[in-house]
Amino acid sequence: MDKPLKIGIAGLGTVGAELARIINSKSNMLAERCGRALVLKSVCVRDRSKDRGIDPNSVEWFDDAVALATSDIDVYVELMGGDEGPALESVRAALKAGIHVVTANKALLAKHGVELAGLAENSGVLLNYEAAVAGGIPIIKVMRESLAGNDVTRVYGIMNGTCNYILTRMEDDGLSFEECLADAQRLGYAEADPAFDIEGDDTAHKLAILTSLSFGTKIAADEIYVEGITKITTEDIRAAKDLGYRIKLLGVACRTDSGIESRVHPTMVPLASPIAQISGVTNAVAIEADVVGSLMMSGPGAGGGATASAALGDIADIAKSRPGHQHGPALGRPAERLEPYVRAKMRQHEGGYFIRMSVFDRSGAMAAIATRMSEQDISLESIVQRRDTPRSEVKNTDLDAQTLILITHETHESAIRAALEAISKDGYLAAEPQMIRIEEMG
């Protein structure tokens, strides 16, 4: 059996502590599976006094992540977070020093992934980041290794448990977005400042990485179209269900004639589709590729166990590798040969749309709306009209609003936007219209 693999971990929060615990408690099993022992040699934490369940005398303690990352270790595990500062500097330093890196840091990869992949390739070491996307779901390994013979045509998924929990609760219990968010915070599923999750940015970071792996392009997190779930109402969710859909916050990336469409937004998915069944904090990623067809993977997207499991898989791969081993490139193809990311314009997006409008009950309103749609060559799949207040209770018909829900056939987003703008100008709408994209499933 080979020499033990020396592991250094920076950051001993929930994930780091769980990882350290498993490395110690499952040492025999891990040695058998990896062909060598895994040894937790050193850690870097801000506060040494806190009890993290490891014998303080069994490890070397560092205050400085860069010092740990370049010390006598074989693999550096970065679990501090942050897309600059110590996280970036220590990962860079480790890779330059020829030390393998494992990280769960999606923000870091979304911003500096191409540079870091290049450093890893130059040094002939592994940069493994399974835990950075969809937690415990081994999507990175599957895309990077299992699908080596495939050209991906579309990837999409539910990659933020907070949002999926909120949308699930809104549907199951008929509660408002705000109530469900508060519950999510109470249960520890959402941060005190939830913006990063509910505005879709967290999903965008993960999607940026998957987009690069799917299409061999540079990571371009800033080029992703992002729309969060804050404007989704229980009315939308109910109307969606009536029409055979469910609303999910999806990240979707696909190739189009005008470039790559990489977008995060609330999405109508058919009720019977597998992705519609993913409830609560669970994540799921679906891949469509030319050889294999469609694959879907679901599992826990966050949490100490899920993240530690992914990091352990990454470490085991490193333990099995030997000097001289030709590692597959970190981003699937060599960093220097990643193509520039060419962004398809969202207004060229083609798909079906769910539109919900609150329309004043004036004569001519419906005719005007229908005309505006037809001017843009938008054809409608279904129309549902509902009076918000019973007619008997209406005092001033002019101020009475009806809900109008339209599902369009496939059309250009530019057409939808133009139609909605014209309808707004016509003055029949009591409120901003709601527009939610429909995603076709296999």
Place this chain on the structure above:
Amino acid sequence: MDKPLKIGIAGLGTVGAELARIINSKSNMLAERCGRALVLKSVCVRDRSKDRGIDPNSVEWFDDAVALATSDIDVYVELMGGDEGPALESVRAALKAGIHVVTANKALLAKHGVELAGLAENSGVLLNYEAAVAGGIPIIKVMRESLAGNDVTRVYGIMNGTCNYILTRMEDDGLSFEECLADAQRLGYAEADPAFDIEGDDTAHKLAILTSLSFGTKIAADEIYVEGITKITTEDIRAAKDLGYRIKLLGVACRTDSGIESRVHPTMVPLASPIAQISGVTNAVAIEADVVGSLMMSGPGAGGGATASAALGDIADIAKSRPGHQHGPALGRPAERLEPYVRAKMRQHEGGYFIRMSVFDRSGAMAAIATRMSEQDISLESIVQRRDTPRSEVKNTDLDAQTLILITHETHESAIRAALEAISKDGYLAAEPQMIRIEEMG
């Protein structure tokens, strides 16, 4: 870039031809991802005259698989099938000669997997068999590599597309088992002799491999409890749905106090569970493990593309490996350290049961059945009683049968069997009772 990887393929049916086509048509992409070119050097077929879409002059042709397997190649791809004869001999010969092996042959692995894994480990080469279980779903890689830090507690799945297609059609279209089987045969989803699929043996082969990977035990295909889907009726499917269940042919393996329970049988799964949503020929495998929690993967379980995709992933891993690389053991832990398989007795299985009985409408029948259940300490979750013929049409009450459906709480299988035997002896049943196990989901 390193020397090209020389590939020899034995068997050029649907899968082999598709694999050869992709190796040739995607050579640039594969070289970039693997760090070296993949070259199809030689093939072995029974009939050379058949057109398989490859230039006959571009490859070396062999008549004898063993000769191909030990020729000047780096990886031997066995796609002939069969658990003895040329498949076994050629794989053995390749491994002994230090040549990596990729195979899609589940029957071969179910029978000789431990021996072959040992040969691979002795020679320091890879034995990759992703395509052998659940087709295009990368379940082997995920279990062998991604879950390195996990102890699996249960694995279960839909691993036979033929059976799942038949059960889906029976439910969707209300057709009998026989009608759906005939349709499956017409569509090419079932063989002319369908026994191997519909009796559950194909699922058992795959489950035997997953059981070994899950629990570190020797492969023991003959020790698996197997029950096929031939006795499932549309009545069962309808009754299941009324009670909130769907019937799937599952392979399930879990640890129990008395050993490993590894079983294949029609199973009631809750309608809302993710596995219940897997319809048609699609496969799915769910894993429950101590660190990660629950994962599920779904995708195509068969077909040229799915199988070729899996084999290509296996070949790419080999292309990236280098002499001296410490491969993870083929079955997750070293072959010589696999534990003996200790079979848990099915009569010790604990779970809920669905029981459908056709009961003669005689006084005392219900009381007798309830007594027999109670004698075995079986408590009932629900009881549905239905008259098969309207009472007005009944001529001889003695011969009139009613359908009685029971769902039990968790109990021992031995108790259920004893109760059903006693009820049968009491003489109230018009036909053999149906008994379907319920599987609890997370």
